[in-house]
Amino acid sequence: MQPYAPVLPSSYVPNTSNATINMDQVRELQANHVRNDAELQEVKLAETRADQDLWDSLAEIFSIIVTLDELEKAFLKDAIPEAEYTEICERALKQYRSILADDSVARAFVGLEEFKAEWGLEAPRATERIRVGMPSTTMTASSSAPHQAPAATGITSGALIAEATQDFITFLDALRLGMLAKDQLHPLLTDVIQSANKVTGGADFENRGKIVQWLITLNQMQASEELSEQQARQLEMEITQAYNGFKSILT
Known part of the structure; x- marks a missing residue:
């Protein structure tokens, strides 16, 4: 594995008069x-x-x-x-x-x-x-245009919607197939929020917050730790609700 040390680009110099970070x-x-x-x-x-x-x-x-x-x-x-x-x-x-x-x-x-x-x-x-x-920008939905998706942009917009839809379906299918471990579910749910954000521009939609809360819950589990049957049922219900909320802003 190559050493990795993420660094901030040199162009990121504070642009406010009171900023002190160099x-x-x-x-x-x-x-x-x-x-x-x-x-x-x-x-x-x-x-x-x-x-x-x-x-x-x-x-x-x-x-x-x-x-x-x-x-x-x-x-x-x-x-x-x-x-x-x-x-x-x-x-x-x-x-x-x-x-x-x-x-x-x-x-x-x-x-x-x-x-x-x-x-x-x-x-x-x-x-x-x-x-x-997750980044704070992923956690907090934009309030500039709640419950409203950005204007359609033809083929690109259609591709992003298809990707987000597939990510929701993939996650729900994984749950129904009995995939309950943190290291199985967290990456899939991360894909869901990221692809949904691409479509909505980060704007809020009904039950979006439940996706974020489940991401936090999963993130705090051990890699091999599994959800209980009750948790899995609750997760499936709430992500289905979020999926329906996502679809509602596309109409």
Whole structure:
């Protein structure tokens, strides 16, 4: 696995008079953290290739947490466009989950709070973003045009609607086939909200919030943890309601 340290593009410099974030300094700090960690690990900790890979993965997690925290600060200061924030945040969260899917890394990591304590991290904004498991732009529906889809754009619009419809159906079919584990359902439900957002432009629709709440619930489960039968039935009902709400704004 290639080392991954998401960084904010150099163009993301705060554009408000009171902004204090210097993104070049942020990237340099991140690079120093990763470089210093790697040097310490090579000298003191890594005795085998497996050990080195493990410490590389933990260093990547450290870098992702630092980057997410700075990304959230930049977004709050309007120093980064929503689309760019969403893209970087989604990529960082996906990489974070991917690294921790390795059992040996997960055991060494223990948990987010334990990892932060061990390495002297606070990162409150990154902590909340990881807890939720999605960008704030995905969680919060736009109120500019509630219950109304954007104007149709011909073939492109039709393709996006078809993709979102298929994602809803795929998720519901997975539930009916007995796929109840977090690592089975979370990616599929993420596809649902992302494809629905492409169609609606992030505008609200009936029961959209239930998709978001279930994403948060699934994100906080262990990878192999499964929903109970009662939870699965409730999830199927609520996502069906959200699907109907989505369809209602297309008419």
